[in-house]
Amino acid sequence: MSVTALDRSVALPADVDQPAPRGGAVDLVEVGRAFSGTGGRRDVLRDLTVQIRAGEILAVVGPSGCGKSTLLRVIGGLDRPTAGAVTVAGQPVVDTDARTAIAFQEPRLLPWRTLAQNVELGLPQGTGRRAGRARVAELLELVGLTASADLNPRQVSGGMAQRASLARALARGPEVLLLDEPFGALDALTRLRMQDLLLQVHAVEPTTVVLVTHDVEEALFLADRVLLLRTLTPEDGSSSVARILTAPGERPRDRAEAAFADLRADLLTGLGVDTHHASPL
Incomplete structure (x- = not known):
């Protein structure tokens, strides 16, 4: 099943079976990451223990410098923890682990290649030409870029380039998809549309x-x-984990729902932001 329209509902039709999660569970056990510099040792992550369920979407938030991007790098095998263990589907993460794929805030597309050719770069090594073409076409349709397949990155909008970046990450068939501020550089409206698109892609x-x-x-x-x-x-020796919250209800969620607003205020308070929010009695 493919999804091409950005404004289409993220829910699959009632007569279509929901696909089983094919992602890998991620276990982080007492993970720490420290860096040494002229000022001595600095802990960026400490005693972080989290279990991420297969097929789950886990969002990571926190103040600047708290280790969010470092955590992604550790899960993806781009960096090694100085303490603890990380596994995907029960197996230790290795350097540049092929079971993971990452997409960044900048699309990082090669400007001299078309969108289709950029997506093709994400295919696993050894993919046959015919199978590769079919997979690229499938992913371009999934993110709504079939008509733009032969355009170069400079010929498309930022949102379209980010969609191509997402398709390239999915081309690898990852068990774990790591997204580092993927929509942060987009305008507000495009960002909302990309959020919907991510849910559509995850449903498929x-x-x-x-x-x-x-x-x-x-x-x-x-x-x-x-x-x-x-x-x-x-001084404090605390774990990096301040809190883990469960998002309310089923996706797609109503941003105006009271429980949503209360949790938003709760998270902002945890980030040190005064929301002036009063929960209804």
């Missing part, structure tokens, strides 16, 4: 997703759970 290809974002509303709208990280200080 239900991989495990770990999403780093500074947008609390985005986290609650997209995720099953939200992991709030804290900035570490040398």
Whole structure:
């Protein structure tokens, strides 16, 4: 089943079976990551223990410098923890782990290649030419870029380029999709549309997703759970995990729902922002 329209409902039709999660469960056990510099050792992550269910969308929020991007790099095998263990589907994460794929805030497309050719770069090594063409076409249709397949990145909008970046990450067939502020550089309207698109894609290809974002509303709208990280200080010895919240209701969620607004205020308070929000009696 394919989804091409950005404004289409993210729910699959009632007569279509919901696809089983094909993502891998991620287990982080007492994970720590420290860096050494002229000022001595600095802990960025400490004693972080989280279990991410297969097919779950987990959003990660927290103040700048709390280790959100570092956590993604550790899960993806792009960085090694200095303490603890990380597994995907029960197996240890290795360097540049092929079971994971990452998409960044910038699309990072090669400007001399078409969108289709950029997506093709994400295919697993050894993919046959015919199978590769079919998979690229399937992914371009999924993200609504079939008509733009032969355009270069400079010929498309930022939102279209980010859709191509998402398709390239999915081309790998990852068990875990890591998204580092993927919509942060987009305008407000395009960002909302991309949020809907991500849910549409996840409904069709239900991989495990770990999403780093500074947008609390985005986290609650997209995720099953939200992991709030804290900035570490040398004095307190606390875990990086400040809280883990379960998002209310089923997707797609109503941003105006009272429970949604209350959790949004709760998360912002955890980030040190005074929301002046009063819950209804």
